[in-house]
Amino acid sequence: MEEKKLSMVDIAKLSGVSIATVSRIINKNGRYSKETERRVLDVIEKSGYQLNLNAKSLRTNKSQTIGVIVPDITNEFFAKIVRSIEKYIMPKGYTVIVCDSDESESLENAHISTLAAKGVDGIIHISTCADVKKIHDMVSIPVVYIDRRPKNAGSLVISDNETGGFLATEHLIKKGCRRILMLRDKNSYSTVRHRCLGYVGAHEQYSLAVDQTLIVEAEVSYASAKQAVLQKLQDDRTIDGIFCNNDNMALGALHAALELGKRIPDDIKIVGFDDIAITQICNPPLTTIRQDTDLFGKKSVEILLRMMKEKSKAFTDEVAVIPVSLVVRTTT
Amino acid sequence: MEEKKLSMVDIAKLSGVSIATVSRIINKNGRYSKETERRVLDVIEKSGYQLNLNAKSLRTNKSQTIGVIVPDITNEFFAKIVRSIEKYIMPKGYTVIVCDSDESESLENAHISTLAAKGVDGIIHISTCADVKKIHDMVSIPVVYIDRRPKNAGSLVISDNETGGFLATEHLIKKGCRRILMLRDKNSYSTVRHRCLGYVGAHEQYSLAVDQTLIVEAEVSYASAKQAVLQKLQDDRTIDGIFCNNDNMALGALHAALELGKRIPDDIKIVGFDDIAITQICNPPLTTIRQDTDLFGKKSVEILLRMMKEKSKAFTDEVAVIPVSLVVRTTT
DNA sequence: GCGCCTTGCGTAATCGTTTACTCACAATGC
DNA sequence: GCATTGTGAGTAAACGATTACGCAAGGCGC
Numbered sequence: 041m042e043e044k045k046l047s048m049v050d051i052a053k054l055s056g057v058s059i060a061t062v063s064r065i066i067n068k069n070g071r072y073s074k075e076t077e078r079r080v081l082d083v084i085e086k087s088g089y090q091l092n093l094n095a096k097s098l099r100t101n102k103s104q105t106i107g108v109i110v111p112d113i114t115n116e117f118f119a120k121i122v123r124s125i126e127k128y129i130m131p132k133g134y135t136v137i138v139c140d141s142d143e144s145e146s147l148e149n150a151h152i153s154t155l156a157a158k159g160v161d162g163i164i165h166i167s168t169c170a171d172v173k174k175i176h177d178m179v180s181i182p183v184v185y186i187d188r189r190p191k192n193a194g195s196l197v198i199s200d201n202e203t204g205g206f207l208a209t210e211h212l213i214k215k216g217c218r219r220i221l222m223l224r225d226k227n228s229y230s231t232v233r234h235r236c237l238g239y240v241g242a243h244e245q246y247s248l249a250v251d252q253t254l255i256v257e258a259e260v261s262y263a264s265a266k267q268a269v270l271q272k273l274q275d276d277r278t279i280d281g282i283f284c285n286n287d288n289m290a291l292g293a294l295h296a297a298l299e300l301g302k303r304i305p306d307d308i309k310i311v312g313f314d315d316i317a318i319t320q321i322c323n324p325p326l327t328t329i330r331q332d333t334d335l336f337g338k339k340s341v342e343i344l345l346r347m348m349k350e351k352s353k354a355f356t357d358e359v360a361v362i363p364v365s366l367v368v369r370t371t372t
Numbered sequence: 373m374e375e376k377k378l379s380m381v382d383i384a385k386l387s388g389v390s391i392a393t394v395s396r397i398i399n400k401n402g403r404y405s406k407e408t409e410r411r412v413l414d415v416i417e418k419s420g421y422q423l424n425l426n427a428k429s430l431r432t433n434k435s436q437t438i439g440v441i442v443p444d445i446t447n448e449f450f451a452k453i454v455r456s457i458e459k460y461i462m463p464k465g466y467t468v469i470v471c472d473s474d475e476s477e478s479l480e481n482a483h484i485s486t487l488a489a490k491g492v493d494g495i496i497h498i499s500t501c502a503d504v505k506k507i508h509d510m511v512s513i514p515v516v517y518i519d520r521r522p523k524n525a526g527s528l529v530i531s532d533n534e535t536g537g538f539l540a541t542e543h544l545i546k547k548g549c550r551r552i553l554m555l556r557d558k559n560s561y562s563t564v565r566h567r568c569l570g571y572v573g574a575h576e577q578y579s580l581a582v583d584q585t586l587i588v589e590a591e592v593s594y595a596s597a598k599q600a601v602l603q604k605l606q607d608d609r610t611i612d613g614i615f616c617n618n619d620n621m622a623l624g625a626l627h628a629a630l631e632l633g634k635r636i637p638d639d640i641k642i643v644g645f646d647d648i649a650i651t652q653i654c655n656p657p658l659t660t661i662r663q664d665t666d667l668f669g670k671k672s673v674e675i676l677l678r679m680m681k682e683k684s685k686a687f688t689d690e691v692a693v694i695p696v697s698l699v700v701r702t703t704t
Numbered sequence: 705g706c707g708c709c710t711t712g713c714g715t716a717a718t719c720g721t722t723t724a725c726t727c728a729c730a731a732t733g734c
Numbered sequence: 735g736c737a738t739t740g741t742g743a744g745t746a747a748a749c750g751a752t753t754a755c756g757c758a759a760g761g762c763g764c
Contacts, residue, residue, distance in 0.1 A: 095750035097426040114451040138470040157425045427720035
């Protein structure tokens with residue numbers, strides 16, 4: 041039961057070669073005969089030998105591991121991105137360490153510290169910070185920032201949030217809305233700001249004045265959004281459309297409207313953002329702006345791999361913008 | 373920019389002590405004076421030195437890291453468990469590597485291999501396998517199996533699924549249902565089987581015959597569940613209650629019923645399982661059996677920590693059963 | 705037959721820690 | 735005053751891999 045873990049030395053002894061040869065065979069580095077290879081592989085197989093990746097990392101100074109930091113893994117949008125990242129980077133031989141920052145800067149820093157101490161080769165980061173300069177003063181690991189765009193971020197993968205905001209608002213306008221409530225996240229992430237810009241842009245394009253009182257803030261939760269919309273709809277009876285910062289909030293808005301006896305989409309039309317699963321399941325199904333989580337993973341992995349390869353040279357920062365699209369359902 | 377990473381040797385030199393002392397100070401192992409401690413800590417602070425955890429793990433043969441394997445991180449129930457595990461184990465100084473097995477046995481094995489190679493100290497595992505004997509022949513790491521109960525699992529943390537099935541069914545019976553459809557997951561995990569046992573048990577307790585044609589299988593997805601229920605409700609007009617294997621399926625069932633013009637809960641009553649967020653948001657809100665994800669994390673961490681501490685001695689397998697509770701909402 | 709390349713291996717240094725031994729010195733007990 | 739104990743440190747040997755370097759033997763061209 042308590043068998044000592046085998047090391048390369050054991051394998052070398054058991055197969056009558058040197059440990060250098062064993063290493064070469066395991067890494068397929070050449071300089072050995074077919075015959076020895078077979079013998080050694082045989083011994084490895086039979087003995088159940090397991091390479092010690094810690095030793096390997098120590099020696100080679102690469103860990104074949106990346107860190108992924110997300111604000112909340114129970115948020116379906118983030119979970120889907122994580123899944124996509126794993127899907128694209130595992131075939132390249134990397135392991136992923138997922139960290140949940142719980143939207144807290146200090147936890148975020150703690151995670152970065154341990155990731156650095158573990159010697160991860162790179163990080164994909166959905167950061168809660170407004171400015172990430174401190175992080176880069178602290179550690180020098182390739183980082184790709186995704187979804188949100190903090191100050192001093194190098195490489196980036198973000199959705200085209202402004203266009204998203206524009207498409208949503210334009211859609212509402214074309215459907216006849218003239219008094220469109222914009223329900224935005226209280227936090228001022230770039231995602232939020234850009235969606236607002238799109239909202240304003242659409243108004244300009246269609247020669248509608250932007251009424252600042254129609255831009256309302258709430259927490260990023262169903263409950264808070266519902267509360268805020270209940271309030272606002274009672275204060276302002278002219279509202280005929282709502283564009284929400286994300287689908288959870290949109291759901292809150294939807295239910296607030298229904299609770300007040302509004303008919304959806306006749307009295308009020310609603311558009312969300314993200315295109316998570318509930319949007320198809322809720323009643324009525326929610327019109328929304330789809331973000332391509334698969335492409336998020338794919339692009340960020342692509343860029344990170346490139347950065348890690350060129351680690352020594354100063355890599356150039358890359359920015360990838362992921363297109364969004366309007367998905368029309370029943371709330372508009 | 374390209375500063376060489378500092379090691380303990382550098383710190384030792386810079387502060388004029390030996391590297392042993394530096395190590396002792398970092399690990400607070402005693403055998404140094406307050407005075408030297410201050411000096412060394414100062415140097416460390418100023419130089420931005422980062423401990424190399426790979427070297428440490430290599431030397432000590434423990435990695436302060438655990439692996440968590442889940443079938444699908446985008447499933448809110450699993451994501452919440454992961455979050456809870458992190459919450460309870462991070463304060464103990466452990467990092468978590470989350471692996472998504474995508475419900476595939478081979479991916480599961482691949483993950484276990486890398487986790488073993490990385491030298492994780494323990495694993496918390498929601499396994500897709502029916503039997504995990506092979507795994508334990510392969511590696512000898514403490515593992516706590518949670519949620520599902522495979523054959524040859526050692527330590528376990530599972531919900532009281534049978535009681536859950538019983539409570540759900542009893543509730544339906546008490547509300548007047550006599551022809552209760554049980555919509556079960558196609559896969560035959562222990563969770564599924566036990567919920568069925570509860571369903572049968574409640575029938576017996578209330579002297580109702582179990583009609584096998586009322587036990588219907590479907591994939592664990594909204595769409596598949598909806599499809600199956602649409603079909604079944606058209607075939608059998610006598611059905612007046614539905615107990616579903618999880619909330620996503622229950623939502624499918626709910627919408628199938630609504631689509632057929634049934635009034636909920638007047639014509640048909642529905643109960644789900646898990647208590648994920650949508651159950652409160654959907655329309656009408658779903659009665660369900662709540663699983664305590666927080667306790668799942670807490671218990672499994674507790675047991676795993678114990679197993680890791682007693683690694684050398686043969687630890688005794690522990691089984692923790694998490695209580696479930698009925699949450700009554702509007703579908704019943 | 706001589707130089708030179710290639711192939712197939714082995715030797716030993718190295719990565720950054722931890723820790724078992726030392727050891728000097730001071731304090732304490734009797 | 736002498737044995738004992740405790741304190742603050744240093745030396746060096748691991749941990750398990752990778753890899754630069756060395757070397758022998760065989761093949762090849764000329």
